[in-house]
Amino acid sequence: MGIELGTYVLIGSIFLLLLTGLPLAFTTGMVALVFTYGWFGPNALPLVTSRVYGFITEYSLVAVPMFVFMASLLDRSGIARDLFNGMRVLAGRVPGGVAVQTLVVAFFLAAMSGIIGGEIVLLGLLALPQMLRLGYDKHLSIGVVCAGGSLGTMMPPSIVLIIYGLIASVSIADLFTAAITPAVVLMLCYMAYVLSRCFWNPEMGPPVPAEEASMPWREKLRAMRHIILPAVIAFMVLGSIYGGVASVTEAAAMGVFGVLVGIMIRREFTLTLMQQAVTQTINTCGMIIWIGVGAATLVGVYNLMGGNRFVSGTILGLDMAPVLILMVMMLILLILGLFLDWIGIAMLCLPIFVPIVEQLGYDPIWFGILFAVNMQVSFLSPPFGPAAFYLKGVAPPNISLGDIYRSVVPFMAIQIAVLALLLFEPQFAMWLVN
Secondary structure, eight states, X not given: OOHHHHHHHHHHHHHXXXXXXXXHHHHHHHHHHHHHHHHHOGGGTHHHHHHHHHHHTOGGGGHHHHHHHHHHHHHHSSHHHHHHHHHGGGTTTOTTHHHHHHHHHHHHHHHHTOOHHHHHHHHHHHHHHHHHHTTOOHHHHHHHHHHHHGGGGTSSSOHHHHHHHHHHTOOHXXXXXXXXXXXXXXXXXXXXXXXXXXXXXXXXXXXXXXXXXXXXXXXXXXXXXXXXXXXXXXXXIIIHHHTTSSOHHHHHHHHXXXXXXXXXXXXXXXXXXXXXXXXXXXXXXXXXXXXXXHHHHHHHHHHHTTHHHHHHHHHHTSSSOHHHHHHHHHHHHHHHTTTSOHHHHHHHHXXXXXXXXXXXXXXXXXXXXXXXXXXXXXXXXXXXXXXXHHHHTTSOTTOOHHHHHHHHHXXXXXXXXXXXXXHXXXXXXXXXXX
16 A cells, blocks of 8 residues: 555544544544554554653643643632623723623633633623623624634633644744734734624624713722732733743743632632642643644654655645645645644644645744634634534523524634735734744
8 A cells, every 4th residue: 555545544544433423532543553553563563652652751741731720720710700890890881892891801811821611611601691681792792702712722821832832843932922913913803893893783782881880980990900910920921931031831830820829819729629620630631632642643653654755745746836835724724623623633734734834935933823823713613613612501591502603703704814814924923023
């Protein structure tokens, strides 16, 4: 069997096993073992263990459980709830003001933890009922929660960027620096969309009632103090990285320490809270590690088969401009995002795509930002967009999955527009790094 036929059989085997309901981690691991044995013989099986060892001993990977643990603590403390209440004073009497406030809170949460699912659950519990109570359009409210919650894929300390830096062997600090501008632009685009819709049709986002907006200045300042702790935590994480004080892994540990101190100051620390946070961290990181182990093994075996040279030669041999090749890659990632989790897509595609991007003369840091925006689209896109399932679990019973999928379409269009802007204007993302 040649590498061309082997590639088709390998990809077909993966999707066939996925259709049976087998988890991606076990699917990739099983296919890797079968192809190692069939292609190289039983003596090559130790290659699998060496790939596993190389993946799980990567130092940068330590940052992942730290950030997941920090997000788990935030989920169970009242810090995020008080942040949302503190930001309410900024909504004022502007049509769509509460939706804009929700996007700002989502941006803060993303800057504190970089975990996506927890943000959507929190916003679904805090912001969605508030907007529906005020008479906001249901679809606009749902879209704001899902799009705002997905900012965690872009805004440092993004787990997506950490995994990308690990796979592509590039500076995670540079990835974080490059991601700031696109993340801010995405948030501003969401805000502009919300404000324009509510300006032309105020019934979509009625202003806060006068009795709620006319809060005395003393009460406003008392509410605003709840913003201080989240701002300090975000500064501890990002400031230590950009200031050169700590590496990403060390900054993650500092973030956990900051959240723990904040919880103790607020007198919310309990053994039950710690147990639940640790359990969620173990479950989440276990999923990431298992998918990473299976995918790393599969990609390693495929490269030994000559697959990377086959794919690279095929793509580079296409008679088209380099930017069109990148557009093909983005399209492949978008299609895979309809069916696979982002961690699986990263582990399977990036080891093959990143060397091709470098051969085309592009900066892998910039490609990492493209990948993060692409995964933000996949986080919302049906039929398996995780955002819909996270929100459905905490949304009112009258909100269906169909409602959620219809609501995210305009925000997906904004994400794709920003992706196109970054694709054709690389300096838009790279000017801070440069």
